[in-house]
Amino acid sequence: MKKELYKKAIAILDANFQEGGFTIPSAGLYPFQWKWDSGFIAIGFAHYDIEKAKTEMRTLLDAQWENGFIPHIVFHTENDSYFPGADFHQSELHPLSSKKYRSTGMTQPPVSGFVLQEMYRIAEDKDDMLHFIKEEIDKVFDNHVYFYKNRDPKDEGLVYIYHNWESGTDNSPVWDDIWKTMNPPEYTFVRKDTTHVDASQRPTKREYDHYLHLIDIAKEHNYDDAKIAELSPFLVQDPLFNAMLIKSNRALIELYELIGGHEDKIATLSQWQLKSIKSFNDKLFDAALGAYVHYDLRNEEPIRHITSSSFSPLFAHIPSEERAQVLVKTMMEKFGGEDKYLCASFDPTDDRFNPRKYWRGPVWINMNWMLFRGLRSNGYTDLAERIKIDSLELIQQYGFYEYFDCRRDTGDKNQTGYGGNNFSWSAALYIDMVN
Numbered sequence: 001m002k003k004e005l006y007k008k009a010i011a012i013l014d015a016n017f018q019e020g021g022f023t024i025p026s027a028g029l030y031p032f033q034w035k036w037d038s039g040f041i042a043i044g045f046a047h048y049d050i051e052k053a054k055t056e057m058r059t060l061l062d063a064q065w066e067n068g069f070i071p072h073i074v075f076h077t078e079n080d081s082y083f084p085g086a087d088f089h090q091s092e093l094h095p096l097s098s099k100k101y102r103s104t105g106m107t108q109p110p111v112s113g114f115v116l117q118e119m120y121r122i123a124e125d126k127d128d129m130l131h132f133i134k135e136e137i138d139k140v141f142d143n144h145v146y147f148y149k150n151r152d153p154k155d156e157g158l159v160y161i162y163h164n165w166e167s168g169t170d171n172s173p174v175w176d177d178i179w180k181t182m183n184p185p186e187y188t189f190v191r192k193d194t195t196h197v198d199a200s201q202r203p204t205k206r207e208y209d210h211y212l213h214l215i216d217i218a219k220e221h222n223y224d225d226a227k228i229a230e231l232s233p234f235l236v237q238d239p240l241f242n243a244m245l246i247k248s249n250r251a252l253i254e255l256y257e258l259i260g261g262h263e264d265k266i267a268t269l270s271q272w273q274l275k276s277i278k279s280f281n282d283k284l285f286d287a288a289l290g291a292y293v294h295y296d297l298r299n300e301e302p303i304r305h306i307t308s309s310s311f312s313p314l315f316a317h318i319p320s321e322e323r324a325q326v327l328v329k330t331m332m333e334k335f336g337g338e339d340k341y342l343c344a345s346f347d348p349t350d351d352r353f354n355p356r357k358y359w360r361g362p363v364w365i366n367m368n369w370m371l372f373r374g375l376r377s378n379g380y381t382d383l384a385e386r387i388k389i390d391s392l393e394l395i396q397q398y399g400f401y402e403y404f405d406c407r408r409d410t411g412d413k414n415q416t417g418y419g420g421n422n423f424s425w426s427a428a429l430y431i432d433m434v435n
């Protein structure tokens with residue numbers, strides 16, 4: 001069974017790999033290259049086809065803008081099975097956008113740094129991989145320069161996101177209160193996602209109005225970062241996004257040390273690192289909830305809900321030993337009941353929890369992979385093992401879906417996984433977890 005699943009995971013990744021040198025997350029539903037998906041996918045490829053892993057990252061980094069920005073979707077092809085596409089986003093509005101690829105004008109969690117390090121860990125031919133890393137690493141460094149220069153208006157060491165799609169956790173209930181501060185127009189458009197996936201598992205039409213409106217505001221100002229920081233109704237310091245940046249800073253430091261030289265870059269990265277970790281702990285930890293939370297920078301208030309992102313700082317070694325213990329306690333009390341698979345994407349004890357709906361409750365394999373790695377490296381080996389076993393069991397039982405119900409027994413004999421099937425990062429991270 002295990003062997004068959006492994007073969008199936010490889011078959012999924014190979015089938016989703018496209019001629020242009022990138023991998024789609026899921027046929028039909030997501031027909032382009034997504035930034036953080038690509039990173040996880042490269043980790044999967046590295047285990048059995050190192051050239052594809054390199055190609056995936058090379059293609060993504062090739063779409064970098066002249067200001068260091070890396071977009072969240074690269075529209076390599078014309079494809080109308082997805083909305084909103086290149087014509088809606090209009091990346092060409094930004095004077096420094098890529099002249100080679102059309103893309104969105106927003107980004108996604110900065111995974112590229114730690115992905116390069118994972119590829120080095122996995123590669124058998126270390127010299128060859130280091131050669132590849134030498135060619136690409138400065139692009140990732142420039143991407144971090146972009147973040148600290150443009151996304152940290154108060155110079156706190158914490159960067160903001162201006163759109164829920166930048167978080168990766170699209171319709172999380174943490175955004176609900178921000179939507180209440182906005183009143184976007186009723187857009188007329190044809191949804192494509194709900195032709196591929198049951199609408200009950202996707203965001204609502206009204207939520208999409210908000211998503212589109214935020215893009216329109218950014219477009220009115222040609223995706224100018226300073227204007228967005230001044231005007232976007234959505235401006236959030238996200239613990240997952242910032243934890244990924246910190247994790248990638250650390251990876252870049254270690255990779256530059258391996259390469260040798262680059263003292264100036266190492267010094268810059270180390271300065272960012274100190275400041276970011278301090279602010280992260282000072283500002284984003286909610287002692288009463290026993291978890292890290294999002295901070296709404298536009299309305300100057302913490303968003304006091306617990307999500308799987310609340311535990312992601314473990315992966316970047318942000319919490320002290322004591323704080324890590326608090327996080328684990330919170331996770332076990334709220335998410336870890338025996339009737340549940342770890343780890344729900346949103347607090348199962350919160351009224352806004354929905355076990356079927358996208359980022360409002362279901363289990364996601366990429367989050368589980370990070371938590372597994374984070375718990376293991378913080379010494380919580382049993383809990384790490386449980387997250388890994390839960391992930392493998394969900395895949396074994398239902399297949400390589402995009403997301404899964406966290407309830408062990410939903411009462412539905414025909415229970416399936418949710419969202420897109422033959423989903424690339426579920427396959428890629430399955431490969432990594434069983435290796």
Ligand code: 2M8
Nearest residue numbers: 025030034036037165167168169170
């Ligand atoms: C989902 O997001 C896209 C928009 O980026 C969508 O719903 O159309 C999210 O789960 C995101 O995190 C992911 O990268 C993307 C592709 O898998 O799908």
